[in-house]
Amino acid sequence: MIVNRITAEAPVGGRISFARLDGTETFSLAELHARAGRLAASLAELGIGPGDRIGILAANSPQWVLLDLAALWLGAQTAGFEPGKFDPDQQLITRYGLRLLFTDRPSEAAEALPLTEVDRLVEKADSAPEPVSWAAWQVTTVKFTSGSTGEPKGLGATAGSIDSSLRAVQDMFHHRPGDDLFVFLPLSLLQQRYWVYSALRHGHDVTISTYEAAFATMRRARPTVVMGVPAYYETARRQLESRAARSGKPAAELARQLFGDRIRYLWTGSAPAAPAMLRFFTEAGLPIYEGYGLNETCIVAKNHPGASREGSVGRVVVGKEVLLDADGVISVRSDHPVNDHYEYAAPGDSEKVFRPGGLVRTGDLGLVDEDGYLYILGRADDVIVLENGKKVVVRPIEEQLRAGGAITEAVLFCPQQTDLVAVVCAAAQPPDERAIAAALNAANAALGKDERISRAIVATEPFTVENGLLTSQFKPRRPQIRAAYATELANPQEGIHAH
């Protein structure tokens, strides 16, 4: 398995860089490997071994990567905690059974060590222990799902599932020496660490930055691949289009300035991407590939060079199978499942998602076309059943509302009977009510009779992660939005009415 080979075999080529606003630190993957081995030796001296768990609560850094690799080396589990979402306190250590917690934040907890201690531990050892060999069923790390409500759920990821996903990705994208994969999302997300594993295995370069600094560091890094999310590309698209309009320069030229001149492709996942954004980058000469997967399934489907279809999330990858029930709800079967239960979740949560036979019920609605491309239609929970029994899938309707540009975000509810009401964020401030009314009427003209939206309530502030109306993956939190606008939703006089 790849997770075993990357500790057992020293890489012969490739570099890893850490790009901050004020500079970049680069070292060879061989050096990374050697340091990880020495860190493993020091951690072993501290009593860390197979089955132990170490926590990492820190921003992306060399120390983060070293700890992750040293834990793999020792057969110890990692738990990656995103700063800001978790606090490095005793409660965290107790709840997640951590032997040690490394953090770049102040902490009073007894088992917490400052991240800078990693450098000292690397220097302290002069050799590496024999790496532990993981079995496919063993859990290497606990990852956390950013559920739409309540406390994050903790899920152990098996070595086999990581191996299977890495192989599937490599089959599609052939990452190789000369490539440099640009990673800026938190390393607490397991998939972001995949690209370090991939570099160690396949000898390509990898650059680690941060979400906040990425736009500034990206072109300096001149990556060949950017591992992003829709919100990132959407932000770039908006600015590039505005700059193109202002300067008269082609958007493609400006896009190459921003992303660097070596882009082979852009990766997007985690949340649905707007078709206009995907088209923009593809037309600008930066092909972008959308995929599909959950924390519980890892990568399920992915568009890639030579097998990409607009509107789809690509074909189902090797090692995965997509099953659709009578209502079109997607379940995923994996040759190497991520797991068959949550490690940390409310009673009953595991049973709702993990089904007998290694199936994961995703809760997403989908269809597969005759050539095997998967299309995601929305969430099963986002189907509104009207009083007349008609089922309405809300996502295409919400996309229709956003299409004209006057509305940046739309979430549909049915407060009573067959009355569909949207809570929308206006593109303009103050909101341009005429433009919103026009968008409402245009959407209604394109929709079926049962899908007609009667009115739009204009949100008093944009949906953001900070105000709790978006998840950390920028998906609208429907229950919270419904609660925030409950009064307006219930009052038929409120909002902008359709003609």
Next chain:
Amino acid sequence: MHTETETAARENLVLVLTSPVEPEEIDPDADLAGRYGLTSLNKVLFLTSLCDETGTELSRFTEHDLARMTTLREVVEAVAPTGIRAV
């Protein structure tokens, strides 16, 4: 404020805002996140293009410096060529 940098800052700032605002309408002392919805992602994009246009090295700044630039005036004063800053 340094006039040329201020003009460039106003023009580049409106390019990343989601709501249409004219460059001259930006209040130099308003909190850019609170008043104009400038996210951290957009802020870096704004500063990248502003530094390009004014010939300033963005690498002069740390993430911490960026976090402290909360108004247009603070951005202009940080980015403007040293010695030409006016109050």
